[in-house]
Structure formats: structure tokens, C-alpha cells
Amino acid sequence: MTNPENNLQANRLEGCALRVASIDPGGASARDQLAAALSADAGASARFLRVATVGAGAASLESALLSLGAPVARALTLGLELCAHEARTEPARWTRPLALAFAARAVAGQIGVGDSCEAFTAALLSTGTRAEELAAWRVPPRLAVAASRHQSGVLAGDADQDDSVWISRILGHATILADALQAESNPTGVDWGRLSRGLEALREILHLDRSAFAALLQSVGHSWADFLEELGAPRPAVPTLECVQVRAGDVLADDALARALEPGSSAPLRGLRILAVDDEPVSLRLLERVLRLAGHEVVTATNGSDALRVALETHPHAVIADWLMPELDGIDLCRALRRSELGRSVFFLLLTGRGEEDRVVEAFDAGVDDYVTKPFNPKILLARLKGGRRVIELQERVEANRRVVMKQVAEMGLLTRKLRNAAHTDALTDLPNRRYAMARLESEWEATGPGSRRPLAVILIDIDHFKRVNDSHGHDVGDLVLKEVATVLRANTRHGEEAARLGGEEFFVVCSNANEDQARIAGERLRAAVERHVIKGLGFEGGVTISVGVAQRRPEMANQDALIKSADHAVYAAKAAGRNRVIAGSDLGTVARSA
Amino acid sequence: MNGSKPAGDQAADPIDMQVIEGLRELGGQDDPGLLVEVIGMFLADAPARIRDLELGLASGDIELLERAAHSLKSASANVGASKLSSICRQIEEIARAKGSERLAELVPESGQAWDEAASVLRSIQG
Structure with missing residues (x-):
């Protein structure tokens, strides 16, 4: 088309990639052209299937293309072939993109948001290509937007409600995993503490226990390493979760963790807040004085019940209490504190009289951390407190760390829920999107297996001469037409019929519990409604028509792709017969059966 | 202070001056x-x-x-009243063991020790 595009293609694309790049992603025969280009190159089709058929077993090229849709499949092939071509000469250039891609595929699969192949493709392209290449190669906009957002390090905000947001989020999560994968091969400069915390947050987001998360990291790592190896690149070392944590442990020992924590809680404790409890005023006065002199903040209480109240009000780091006191004694106070959320982490030092040492076992059983005999020697008391302070600081760090992780988890969890909706909705028309439609069809397919008496039918819809509308009135009018048709479809579908937009000018209706005749009637209802509808706006006034293909599940169909394929043939026949009509699979006789 | 007696003979002293220091x-x-x-x-x-010690002994209220x-x-x-403290410790131990032997001697001894300690402490207080 234009010179820059040709240059770019000449620069980086060749062989299969070059053929794929020349396919119009929106063209009617894009899927067939892609299938032809991939079939002609055994390496390319193997690579494509390897990524596209995650967990689905040995799927055919055709069904993989069907479920991905031509635009995404085309972008994925471009990315993979570019990578395959360049990895031979410049393996380092594709280590990162592939790590991120396999990580994104795993994260998307685990969260259950969106399509894992789309996440893989966006990840691969975001780190392996330049923004201008993404545009020139006509990568689907949501993938290109997510990829360039990731390239520029911009986070998707709440305001970004388009279809690319979920991909951006997944790329964000996947970055942590990709960092972990690469950390072992290139350990210098890695912030292990940060990496370990990131992995911990991700583990929470993915709702995995430690061993399942470790297994996920391993499986992603091996897919990544295997793929690189098959491309002829050196096989990278794959780290285990344990090895990241062990290295992070070394870092924990110094102050890296404290630095990473929130300000305030991160500063090492200078003076502790201590609750001193004694019913004997002289001892209490002296205790207070000793502690203040050592730089601590002191609150006091003269009996156990008061102490409990003061502790809950002032949240002390440590409690120093006399054992024998009227009402609530020191041990009962400790037991009561240990039962409360706050009191579980407090450092509890018990003051015992001489002759009470033989009972300290009881004190430790009650949850006391340490004891000092009275009358106390200030030096010994402060030394014991220093030991306690290490425990307190460690607990503060663990607690602060937990808060940081929980905060991240809460934030990301909320986004994930929002995104789950966004990921299933077509941004332009607000109808469910291809992903949703395919998932819905799959569950219907499973529910109506052999032996089921419930029929299942689908309706495939294509707007007639849509390209003509776009070309003569512009894309804004084209978008308006899509929205209006979507509205008409939504308004005219009935219970059990769910309309979705597959992409471009293609729509899809799953008709649960309907046979072909019932679906044909529904299709006719929709066709007539669209034909009647007048679209007005943006200086445009007029109508459009739709070609409708109907198909019912038949025993000889191996999977849901065969059902779609049958409806696809019917739409093709409707177009061939002059458009604006409904044709069912059985009208085609043997054509549908051979699908 | 007072500079009167050498440190170490605590049991005999009503007040241990090292504690005061x-x-x-x-x-x-x-x-x-x-x-x-504090004094x-x-x-x-x-x-x-x-x-309370005297009352407890007289009424047999061992807990008091x-x-x-x-x-x-x-x-x-x-406050360094070591002798008083030591007598109190013995009383406490006997009372805790629900015993009664020697309490009749120890309680009056504690009263004496208190009088001695109090006079030294008042002089320190000035």
C-alpha cells in the first residue's frame, strides 16, 4: 500500500510472515487465507498450534483459527514468525518478549479473564515490536493499544473502559512472572525482595496456594525455555519459586524490605510504646522512670482490668506487668490480650517476685514472652526489652509487609472483577463479545451432548454491504450502523436467545433449546426487524439488511466449531443467493454435512 | 549516704544505701x-x-x-528496706503455703523492721 509499510515489511518480515502480513484481517476470506499460509509452512503451523491450543488438546488448525478469529490469529502468526526468524540470529532480543508472552498466557488462563492467546499475542508484540510496526501490520486495535500502553509504561486507568484494559492488566501481572523467569539467567541488579513480594501478591490474585503457584511458575518457565530451545536459541535456566524466596531472604536480612515499606511503619522503632502495669505504686513509678529514661513512651495502669482497657486504647508495642495483682493478675491479663487481634503481637514481659520462678512455666504457657524478677535491675530489664524489641520489629515488618500485599491484592481483585465484565463485552455495541459467545456456546454444547433431548441452534449474521457503508460514509457512520443493528438485535431476541458481536460486521446468536426451524423463525424475525429499522444520524439516513445463516447441532458434528462452520456456510449461501435472507444448514443439503 | 556503715551487711541494715544511691x-x-x-x-x-499484716494475723485472714x-x-x-522485704517474703511464702508456723513471730518483726526503715528514710527525705 504505502511505502513505509512496504519498508517495514521488507525489513523484518519474510516467508510465511510476509504472506500473512498481506492478508486483509477484515476480509471475508481472511480465515481461509491464513489457513493456507500456515499449512504451507510446517514450522509456522506447529508454532501457531502450540500457542493457540493451550489445554485444548490436539485441535486442528481450522478450529483454532475459528475460535481465535482471523484478526487475532493473524497477529499471533506475525509475532511468532518474526520471533522465529530473528531468534536464530538474535536470540537475546526475543527472550523477554517470549517470557512475557508465556507469562501472560498463564495469568489470563488462571484469572479466567479474556482469551489467553490474545494476552500472549499482545505480550509478544508489546516487547518484540515497535509501535509503528503494530500500526503498519494492522494488529487488532485492542491488542495494539494494550501493547503500546505496555511499551510506554502507562498504566490503564479506571477511565479506560475499552477492550484493551484487561489485556493491559494481564501484561502488568505477567511482568512480575516474566521478571522472575529471567532473574536466574541475569541475577545482577535484581531486587529479589521486591520480586518475591510481587510474586506473593500475584499468588494471592490468582487464588493459588504456594505449591500450585510454584508449579505454575515451573510450567510457564518450561514452556518458555522449550520454545526458545526449539527456535535454536540457548535454553535459559528456569528458576523455582523457592530459589527466588531464598534469595529474597538474604535481602530481607538487611534493610531492603524496610525501605520498600510504607513510610512511618518502615522507620526502625526508636522508642517503644510500653504499657507498665503494677498495683504497687513505688514499683510502678520506678518502672516508668527507667523506661522513660531509655527513651520509651510509657502508659501505666495499676491493675489488670485497667491495663486491658488501656492496652486496647493505646496499642502498646510491649506490656510489662506485675504477676500478682488483685482482680486480673498478670497472667490473666496476658491470656486476655492474646485472645484479641491486637494483643496477639504485643511483646509481654512479666515481673515476678523472688520465689515465684518455679511458676514461670505457667506464665509461658499463658503466652508471656519473657520475665524479669523483682526488684528488677534496670540494666537487666532494658536488656530483656532489647531482645523483645527484635521480635517487635520483626512483627511490625511482617505486618507492614502483609498490609502492602493485602492492599495490592484488594486493588487488583477489584479491577479483575471489573475487567471480567469488560473482557466479555464488546466496547462499541455493548453486546457480549466473541469471547463470551464462544464460552457460552461451549457450555451449551456440553449441556446438549449425545443423549440429551434438548436441541441447540445458532444464528450467524452478517451485515450486507457494510464495507460500502464504511467506504462511502466513513467509519463513524459505520460504527453508528453497527451500534444500531446491535440495538435492534438486542430488542428482538427473546428468552433463550443471546446475541453477541463476533467482530467486524458479524453477529451471532446462541439459541438454547431451539431446533433449526425455531431458530430459522428467530432469524427471520431479526432479519425483518433490521430491514424495517431506519438509521439516522451523522448526516446519514437509511437502512441496512443482514444475511442470516442458521444451523442446528447434529449428531455427526464433532464439536461446536462444526456447528459454527455450518452456520457460516449458510450465511455464505444467503449472500450468494442475493443477501437479506435467512438460509438454514439443512437447506444446503450435503454442503453442511461435509463441514 | 550518711557515710556511717560499710556496704554489704544488708540484713543488719534497716536501709541498703546502695539502693538509695x-x-x-x-x-x-x-x-x-x-x-x-519514691520514699x-x-x-x-x-x-x-x-x-493489714497485723489484721490478717489476728483474724486468720491468710489471703489478706x-x-x-x-x-x-x-x-x-x-527503697532498699532489705530487712523488711526479706521478712515480708517469708510471710508471703508461708501464707501462700497456707501455713501458720512462725507468723506470730514474723509479723511483729516486720513492724519493727518498718519502724527502723521509716526513721532512716525520713532522715534521707530531709
Whole structure:
């Protein structure tokens, strides 16, 4: 088309990639052209299937293309072939993109948001290509937007409600995993503490226990390493979760963790807040004085019940209490504190009289951390407190760390829920999107297996001469037409019929519990409604028509792709017969059966 | 202080002057009244405990005896009244074991020790 595009293609694309790049992603025969280009190159089709058929077993090229849709499949092939071509000469250039891609595929699969192949493709392209290449190669906009957002390090905000947001989020999560994968091969400069915390947050987001998360990291790592190896690149070392944590442990020992924590809680404790409890005023006065002199903040209480109240009000780091006191004694106070959320982490030092040492076992059983005999020697008391302070600081760090992780988890969890909706909705028309439609069809397919008496039918819809509308009135009018048709479809579908937009000018209706005749009637209802509808706006006034293909599940169909394929043939026949009509699979006789 | 007796013979001394020195040091520059304040607190609180000891012995209220002895034991130790503290410890141990032997001797001894300690402390208080 234009010179820059040709240059770019000449620069980086060749062989299969070059053929794929020349396919119009929106063209009617894009899927067939892609299938032809991939079939002609055994390496390319193997690579494509390897990524596209995650967990689905040995799927055919055709069904993989069907479920991905031509635009995404085309972008994925471009990315993979570019990578395959360049990895031979410049393996380092594709280590990162592939790590991120396999990580994104795993994260998307685990969260259950969106399509894992789309996440893989966006990840691969975001780190392996330049923004201008993404545009020139006509990568689907949501993938290109997510990829360039990731390239520029911009986070998707709440305001970004388009279809690319979920991909951006997944790329964000996947970055942590990709960092972990690469950390072992290139350990210098890695912030292990940060990496370990990131992995911990991700583990929470993915709702995995430690061993399942470790297994996920391993499986992603091996897919990544295997793929690189098959491309002829050196096989990278794959780290285990344990090895990241062990290295992070070394870092924990110094102050890296404290630095990473929130300000305030991160500063090492200078003076502790201590609750001193004694019913004997002289001892209490002296205790207070000793502690203040050592730089601590002191609150006091003269009996156990008061102490409990003061502790809950002032949240002390440590409690120093006399054992024998009227009402609530020191041990009962400790037991009561240990039962409360706050009191579980407090450092509890018990003051015992001489002759009470033989009972300290009881004190430790009650949850006391340490004891000092009275009358106390200030030096010994402060030394014991220093030991306690290490425990307190460690607990503060663990607690602060937990808060940081929980905060991240809460934030990301909320986004994930929002995104789950966004990921299933077509941004332009607000109808469910291809992903949703395919998932819905799959569950219907499973529910109506052999032996089921419930029929299942689908309706495939294509707007007639849509390209003509776009070309003569512009894309804004084209978008308006899509929205209006979507509205008409939504308004005219009935219970059990769910309309979705597959992409471009293609729509899809799953008709649960309907046979072909019932679906044909529904299709006719929709066709007539669209034909009647007048679209007005943006200086445009007029109508459009739709070609409708109907198909019912038949025993000889191996999977849901065969059902779609049958409806696809019917739409093709409707177009061939002059458009604006409904044709069912059985009208085609043997054509549908051979699908 | 007083410079009168050598340190170490604590049991015989009504007040261990090392403890008093320790309290003076603890007060230091910024809390010089600590020693006097603590002695004042002790002098104000102890008579009630002494009365509780006598009352407990007379009425056979062993728990009152134990509580009073426990409290006076640590309070007196804090101001260096080692002899009083040591007597209180014995009373407390016997009372805790629900025994009664020697209490009739020890309680009056504690009264004596208190009188001696109080007079030294009042002189320190000035």
C-alpha cells in the first residue's frame, strides 16, 4: 500500500510472515487465507498450534483459527514468525518478549479473564515490536493499544473502559512472572525482595496456594525455555519459586524490605510504646522512670482490668506487668490480650517476685514472652526489652509487609472483577463479545451432548454491504450502523436467545433449546426487524439488511466449531443467493454435512 | 549516704544505701525529686500494709496476709528496706503455703523492721 509499510515489511518480515502480513484481517476470506499460509509452512503451523491450543488438546488448525478469529490469529502468526526468524540470529532480543508472552498466557488462563492467546499475542508484540510496526501490520486495535500502553509504561486507568484494559492488566501481572523467569539467567541488579513480594501478591490474585503457584511458575518457565530451545536459541535456566524466596531472604536480612515499606511503619522503632502495669505504686513509678529514661513512651495502669482497657486504647508495642495483682493478675491479663487481634503481637514481659520462678512455666504457657524478677535491675530489664524489641520489629515488618500485599491484592481483585465484565463485552455495541459467545456456546454444547433431548441452534449474521457503508460514509457512520443493528438485535431476541458481536460486521446468536426451524423463525424475525429499522444520524439516513445463516447441532458434528462452520456456510449461501435472507444448514443439503 | 556503715551487711541494715544511691542516680539531673518522691510514696503506703499484716494475723485472714506481704515485699525492696522485704517474703511464702508456723513471730518483726526503715528514710527525705 504505502511505502513505509512496504519498508517495514521488507525489513523484518519474510516467508510465511510476509504472506500473512498481506492478508486483509477484515476480509471475508481472511480465515481461509491464513489457513493456507500456515499449512504451507510446517514450522509456522506447529508454532501457531502450540500457542493457540493451550489445554485444548490436539485441535486442528481450522478450529483454532475459528475460535481465535482471523484478526487475532493473524497477529499471533506475525509475532511468532518474526520471533522465529530473528531468534536464530538474535536470540537475546526475543527472550523477554517470549517470557512475557508465556507469562501472560498463564495469568489470563488462571484469572479466567479474556482469551489467553490474545494476552500472549499482545505480550509478544508489546516487547518484540515497535509501535509503528503494530500500526503498519494492522494488529487488532485492542491488542495494539494494550501493547503500546505496555511499551510506554502507562498504566490503564479506571477511565479506560475499552477492550484493551484487561489485556493491559494481564501484561502488568505477567511482568512480575516474566521478571522472575529471567532473574536466574541475569541475577545482577535484581531486587529479589521486591520480586518475591510481587510474586506473593500475584499468588494471592490468582487464588493459588504456594505449591500450585510454584508449579505454575515451573510450567510457564518450561514452556518458555522449550520454545526458545526449539527456535535454536540457548535454553535459559528456569528458576523455582523457592530459589527466588531464598534469595529474597538474604535481602530481607538487611534493610531492603524496610525501605520498600510504607513510610512511618518502615522507620526502625526508636522508642517503644510500653504499657507498665503494677498495683504497687513505688514499683510502678520506678518502672516508668527507667523506661522513660531509655527513651520509651510509657502508659501505666495499676491493675489488670485497667491495663486491658488501656492496652486496647493505646496499642502498646510491649506490656510489662506485675504477676500478682488483685482482680486480673498478670497472667490473666496476658491470656486476655492474646485472645484479641491486637494483643496477639504485643511483646509481654512479666515481673515476678523472688520465689515465684518455679511458676514461670505457667506464665509461658499463658503466652508471656519473657520475665524479669523483682526488684528488677534496670540494666537487666532494658536488656530483656532489647531482645523483645527484635521480635517487635520483626512483627511490625511482617505486618507492614502483609498490609502492602493485602492492599495490592484488594486493588487488583477489584479491577479483575471489573475487567471480567469488560473482557466479555464488546466496547462499541455493548453486546457480549466473541469471547463470551464462544464460552457460552461451549457450555451449551456440553449441556446438549449425545443423549440429551434438548436441541441447540445458532444464528450467524452478517451485515450486507457494510464495507460500502464504511467506504462511502466513513467509519463513524459505520460504527453508528453497527451500534444500531446491535440495538435492534438486542430488542428482538427473546428468552433463550443471546446475541453477541463476533467482530467486524458479524453477529451471532446462541439459541438454547431451539431446533433449526425455531431458530430459522428467530432469524427471520431479526432479519425483518433490521430491514424495517431506519438509521439516522451523522448526516446519514437509511437502512441496512443482514444475511442470516442458521444451523442446528447434529449428531455427526464433532464439536461446536462444526456447528459454527455450518452456520457460516449458510450465511455464505444467503449472500450468494442475493443477501437479506435467512438460509438454514439443512437447506444446503450435503454442503453442511461435509463441514 | 550518711557515710556511717560499710556496704554489704544488708540484713543488719534497716536501709541498703546502695539502693538509695541507685535511686538518686536514676533520678539524675532531669528528675532529681525521684528519690524523695519514691520514699514519700513508700512512707505513705506502707503503714496500711503493716496494719493489714497485723489484721490478717489476728483474724486468720491468710489471703489478706499474703497480699499485704507481697505488696510490701517489693515496695520495701525498691527503697532498699532489705530487712523488711526479706521478712515480708517469708510471710508471703508461708501464707501462700497456707501455713501458720512462725507468723506470730514474723509479723511483729516486720513492724519493727518498718519502724527502723521509716526513721532512716525520713532522715534521707530531709
